[in-house]
Amino acid sequence: MFGIVRPCTHRLSQGLKAEWMAHLCGLCLALRGDHGQFARVVTNYDGLIISVLTDAQSGPAQARRRTAGPCPLRGMRTASVAKGEGARLAASVSLVLASAKIRDHVADGNGALRRRPVAAAARKVAAGWDRAGARTGATVGFDTAVLVDAVDRQLVIEELAGPGTPLTVITEPTETATGAAFAHTAVLAGRPGNAAPLAEAGRLFGRLAHLLDAVEDRAADAAEGAWNPLAATGATAAQARRLCDDALHGIRLALREVEFADSTLVHVLLVHELRRSVDRAFGTAACSHQGHGAPGPYDGQGGNPYGNGYGQPSPYGQPPQPGQAPAGGPYAQGGQHLNGLQNPYSGGPMGPGGPGGGHGGGHGGGSGGDNSGMPQFPHQPKKPRNFFAGCAVALGLCCTCQLCCAEEYEGPWSRKKREGCCRDCDCCDCCDSCSCCDGCDCCDGCSCCDC
Secondary structure, rough: OOOOOOOOOOHHOOOHHHHHHHHHHHHHHHHHHHHHHHHHHHOOOOHHHHHHHHHHHHOOOOOOEOOOOOOOEOOOEEEEEEEEHHHHHHHHHHHHHHHHHHHHHHHOOHHHHOOHHHHHHHHHHHHHHHHHHHHHHOOOOOOOOOHHHHHHHHHHHHHHOOOOOOOHHHHHHHHHHHHHHHHHHHHHOHHHHHHHHHHHHHHHHHHHHHHHHHHHHHHHHHHHOOOOOOHHOOOOHHHHHHHHHHHHHHHHHHHHOOOOOOHHHHHHHHHHHHHHHHHHHOOOOEEEEEEEOOOOOOOOEEEOOOOOOOOOOOOOOOOOOOOOOOOOOOOOOOOOOOOOOOOOOOOOOOOOOOOOOOOOOOOOOOOOOOOOOOOOOOOOOOOOOOOHHHHHHHHHHHHHOOOHHOEEEOOOOOOOOOOOOOOOOOOOHHHHHHHOOOOHHHHHHOOOOOO
């Protein structure tokens, strides 16, 4: 499975874990039901967020569930899984995004895709997934043409990009596609007023997804001679990190404007876990909330952490102590330029709250020279498997239940370390005394303590 939001289940309460698994299994079964067994290989962690957003706006009373039969990925247990329009929209988006991923690998000539027969077969699979996604999208009123158009534009933009091209120009097609998918959840939930802020949240989520993928793949792309946004534009790790931090902040602001019936799981995934994803991609070994000791603006009382009339947000404006980040979140004071590279805490590019400070500075340089205090790209990963080899490995992982129950396994395509999504773990009890997000309901499954 792929995706940037990959919560470890021991950081989720039993209720949130069951809800997250309901959406994950619902997406998988929606793919199987509409498009056959093979389509299940495109199940991904980011796609299920579409289903989560739909249910979060609809509320528990409107959330549709069914009992699914035993599955090897659940240890042959039955489970209550999500069904309905949210799951089908998630399936449609997942198919088109998987198609885009294949097209991107073909265009870059990764691995066996350099060979014309293999590339031709991969293009055929991608085209089939495009058509399947369009059919499913049409049943829920979503036109996937915006996603396909974004994929086509991405290839053109990459061909024209060069040194000095802003990273936001390269990420724009991904931003447009994810913004459209997020906004359509408001239509499905019957809350059209949520469409605009969700489109903004989706746009910034797409930026994050694109940048984090570029950061994680930079070493592998360099080894293969494949195209990478950071290498092509000459952007540094610090510049990419600042854009990611700005996107995180923008997502929080956008979610504050959304009316949710129950936003707990959304808050966990798009606030806590998304920040952890950024820290993981940039090799930050510290707690994801390091440098943000005060509760954030959405750590309010009640069922809605976003303070839009359904909960009370924590106040901004507390003056920072010397040497500390501002209270009320990383952007309570200072610049808030989502497209710029301004340090959010000071006027300098590497101030105390910048990538070299509150976000785990002192990890070494990222692009040569004297880069002390700058975030460092991860160590070179193993060479990814090609599409067909990855499919064979994924089938083996499914048949042996490793995707579900293994303590750790190797991703079938990326070869990155993964944790079994259903494994039992009782090693974490630090959240009983967690103070990182006091007053936030999501601390039943708090992700702010890296234990």
